Amino acid sequence: MKMYMGDFDENGLPDILMWGKVYHSRMSDDPIKGFELVGQNWLHYSKTPAGVYDIQDTDAETIRDWLSVKNLTWSQGYPRYSECEGEEGQLVPEWHDPLLNDPDVLQ
Secondary structure, three states, X not given: OEEEEEOOOOOOOOEEEEEEEEEEEOOOOOOOOOEEEEEEEEEEEEEOOOOOEEEOOOOHXXXXXXXXXXXXXXXXXXXXXXXOOOOOOOEOHHHOOHHHOOHHHHO
């Protein structure tokens, strides 16, 4: 799951967009090694005047469009960089591995 913050719906209130991916492990004898992307989901939360983030009924296409307009890719979402000791500032390897067989993770 990746998170993006901004005023995506341009209503003057902060938004949080969530982009999730589900992968299935390939069999060890599969000629394509690694994982297969089997699903994605997108969620939109908007901050209310009371300061609470409420989930919104926003369709996936709209959320994808908002990310596209801002040129936001999978790798630019949070978390992006490791905070683990000795790996600070490096891309989180589990989120950016070529074995995921997903072109989004390599952008």
